[in-house]
Amino acid sequence: MNKHITIGIAGHRSHGKTTLARCLTALDQKCNILEKNSNFSIQVAISEFYVMPEIRAALMDVPGHPRLLKSAIRGLSAVDFCILVVAADDGIMPQTIEHIKIINHFKVGDGVVVISKTDLVDQELMELAELEIHDAVQHTVFSGKPVIRFSATDSSGKENLLSCIRKAIETIPGKNPDAPFRMWIDEAIGAPGFGTVACGTVISGTVSQDDPLSLLPLNRETRARSLEVHHRKAAAAFAGQRVGINLPKISLKEVQRGMVIVKQKPENLFVFLNAELTADATIKNLQRVKLYLGTSVSNARVTLMDQPLLSPGQTGLVQFRLNKPLFAVPRDSFVICGMNTQTVIGGGLILEAAKEKFRAAKSSRMIPYLQALKSGDLRMAIQYYLSNHARRLVDRKELFEYTGFSSQATRRIISGLINESEIISCDNETLLLKETYAALAMKLQQAVEAVLSTDPLKKAVGRDEIRKAVDLPVDDALLKYMLDDLCRLNRIVKVKGGYIIAGFAAILNVAQQKMADILMNYAWESGLSSFSAGNYCRVINPDFKKNETQKILDFLHEQGKLIRLSNNHFLNAEALAEIKRRVRKAIDEKGSFRMTDSLDILGYGRSKAAPVFEYLDEIGFTRRQGDERRLADGN
Template identity: 30%
Template structure:
């Protein structure tokens, strides 16, 4: 289980993490010198009844929003930190928007530096927080005033984290394909290249054969650690450090992905459902955007001549997104879209098909279009893919990636719609 911080610069995120865990996540000399977080920081948090939770501490400065996005991907619980002496600030709002776009469901608000303000001022800050959350899915989130200096509220905050943790469903790992977006890479003398990240699906064990994407570099797992301790296997929802054989430090970077199956392919085009925020700039096929998924950050544009956004209302559409470089994605993945200049978050969406068939134009998105991985919609989604494929069928191993479900779920959906498998390809009954 992963908890990620969020909030404006100098609101006390790193200090609060240190109080909770005893770990100073600012490890770079420049971070020590400047007194601000620049890169992602990591620490284990032991919570009674919830076990060990991995914490990802993100920078709050607007110049490092790309780093924040890499850290926010894959978190289960968000800890939005707001300083009592400043209240809600610009990056508070943008970070909250990003958490919503990424589909984070559990949020806790920590009001830090509570010892610096009077009760009357604290009441105003609490009103600000209530107004901030009111139009979002986080409106019922718990708010806890805390002080790192006096310890006020820390015990209550730990209880709030514990309560949120029990509401997080298990990600599961049986029969699912392994994927771990990489957020940090380094070398250790005697060990070699080590990549760290949050495991999004599946599991990884020592001596496992993996593939480094994008690209096609085969690597072998020398060892696995979680929270600094060697383990036999690390599972979905855990942070892991994976020692790799078969690659050098220069071969791996933040944004790379470790996968356990050749069904994961880096592609230059996906089909997606997007939503642009109200008052966002107009976006057309000529508009250059930044696409953030997992720890990856790539340039992109929308295929075709459609123009969307630029109104007082949020705009929603089914689109093709074309990348400047190959990117690994899965049906159902959440992503964020940012405008490069001036830098701003303008919206986000969900991957509908990471391997879309070729066609000239896309119809507008329809209400009720099945979303990959959304339970009962899976049968309809598979039926739609097979109908579009017609007599060509679909390679069976790609469906866990396209549908966003484990292999066992693909088999169940295929039985439900009466699909037929022949020589590793799957077909709709009516075309066989």
Template identity: 30%
Template structure:
């Protein structure tokens, strides 16, 4: 299954983000005339980064200039990992620090630190630059992250960086597409002969050609005529992919950056309760009901901040504050969505955090409201359980009880009442996860059967390692699907319900020739490997065929020879009838008329099959 990721390039202006993006992707993301003329990025640029057939990666090159922080925030919304770019000839600069704080507040958890313009840089200077950035990265998601020195012109370190990006993403959990489709829009325009086109990064779910979507907050409908991922036509797109949608039934002038295309239900609101974490960058007191700008997804909306336990927020305060944002316009915001809060004038970043409740109401000033917000922040029991299962995928009743401050009985009660979670013999998983894992499992088995048509199925131990759960819940999920006949389990193998091992079409005739030749030979069978090579089979097919025959109609006479099981049975019956309780090698030779080349291995096979037991120069029937 292909995995999809979006990575961001962040950092101070003129530190080489766009040049590095081009070195990695072979694409110039500065597309506007003004960007070319001024040699700076004004809008986020996007480019595909080739990472092999199993992974599709979008690179977002965000503007570095302080005047374009809005565009920077819009660009990094929805990224899975980031490269913090620092020019080796300048070091850490103001936007380096601000971008790092913003990324931290937006919940980015994976990243690398990359020093550009490093051609000819001395080792001693590299160490000084490392020490400098390590102090700024302390207590952030980039603490202990790898540091790279590259040069985009000479290509120093580019291939190594690219390889390590792939390794980082291999360890990064991709976005789960299970929830309803949501794509914040960052560009809207018209294409001659096509009509309205919008671009964005898919936050949640999946979209397909023909889907009817709703544009929020306008509540207008639009149909997906076509879609592209990095200029390549597709029939569908999913969470984590950079996507362009050609829409019917709506004009591009009706759509603005910050609007959101959705399927299903998403909150549209003007009042949100939030948990705000201030940063150590702002310099002026933020007073009660001060004007603010909030960035959510690709939206930038003005409003006012309302405190319930203070009259102002002072520079240097970094403890999380429970408060409310009252907006001038409607915004699409869901519980736990990340946001950035900035002061409009003088412009500075105040902090960021998460949405507690997208449907905030008017509350009284005082401790009671703070307590209520704190309780709301924790969520309902069902919400808390679901939130934990989104991160850990599967937990026992005891583990959920410990993490939610509920009793085991309460966990069982709320779990039984919820349609969104399921219990599997003491383990809890989201119903959505049960469906998602089944789809993934069916796809894996289909691909496995295509690749190995002679095998009885995928080994259950191997399959368990590929399910992103601990072994016990992974095994319970498999048993759950087996019970509902979605998959089939034979001994230690799992397969699709209607699957039967069979010779692959490309090799069927040659494999049948080998089987027929061995069968016709009776006991005096030819060398299996030579027979296969004479039939034109390759080494891989030979070993697959050998394993298949040993599981079905044949057994090993010795290392080089396979023999039909029925021939062994006939020889045993014939020998038992002629010999009585025991027989010698000479008696067996006389009865079966075989040379020692075949007779000795056959009698040893009798021993291995526990039909006989050797005693001195005789074999005794069991």
């Protein structure tokens, strides 16, 4: 695959940027009638530039007028290599400085300085211009780079410039073709017979004809009906290429400069962006600024995270609070300007598209994670991310998206952390910190014990009761995984209606124990006759409430002190032993018995005896054959 590079031409107005571009491409880039009648460009001009057969470039000439700083920022946002043009007769001018700052903040990979109009000055002025340039580009991408003298009158210096460009571009990696497709829109046009065409530089990935696309932040679904690369139809466009994408079912008025086209639509867009900011001017906490990201411009308020003030040259962690949602990817470069000035006051890197507003109380949780992202420590970033999202399972794909590191590197670190038992792979896709698992497992087990201790009559503790007892906003998927794993480890037991602790012995309170004693005494007095909670409360002891009585009877049954029949009646264990003795005697005498023999055997009729005989069948004491019952084998 050919490498595709974007080359920017920056500098102060009337310093010869457009003339240089025309000399390199042999094309007239001033296509606007207003530009032709003025001596400076009023918009970004783009043309195709074959640096060498295997490397194609888009040559981007940005305007140098102070009023057009917005256009210059947008144009330079996609640049991989930059040519800084300085007129020999003017030297470094205000917009030269602004463009240098923009290029520096956008982390442009490489560059070269061109001194234009060399035919207008003598050798002394030329040397002064070179010294001035040397001082101005210190600590920038142009520091130590070639300074090439160029004259448009005879094209002197052109070959030297081309040689420098070719040599530098061979080592520039360019944009990532393997990352998800993304393109900031810098122009939208209506093509007769085709509809809306969105133009821009492919920041990452590839796009092919008929690929499904999303237009953000509108969240509109569309597709790439057709593609053009430098006015030629193409089946696909790759990272670094200039492309026009025909978007069906999208009107021209819906598409605006600063929107972004993607293939993989994000789940959410955020109004909080956490970033690393380097100040070019003093920046105060909560200062309002204009944020330039890609080709978008947003009003934002800067919240300083780790220091009260950013002085020129200082770098700090900040959160941008936007007035509308914006799509941003970690490691994106940005520039900020004052609200009412055409001056760059800072720039840096987006570290995270954040879901929550920064507060000082959250510093201990948020800042270490951002510092790990800032330093490129992927291992610590993953651990901090999992710690900050400890109330839910985290998908591996989410880590790729939110940390901004490559999926290959992230997978490698995740595998290492799993092997070292630092994190747990809950399934093939989701992850959990080991220390989070250990702490939550203990809390869940203690929650089940606490509920059962508080209410000994409770048969089991439901999932919602456990969540409430833990008093943590635990995600459903995480709670289910934790409870299932605790069951696997036999730390809790899943039963009908919820969970219990294996071997846990509940203790009745004084009032409950008194009720239990009364009911056990009544069961003993009832002999072979069973009774229910409702019957007992209605006939024997109206002071007892049915629900409470039922819970006590259930508890006594679980303790093995009472026998529960199919009709929810109860017998004491001694009565069951006597019933077995009588049934065995009847069978020994007659060989079998029928339901009609219940009065002789138990002393009561069939309706009351049926559940008793069914229970004997259920426990394997008797075996029913038609209307007769006999002792089961082994009895």
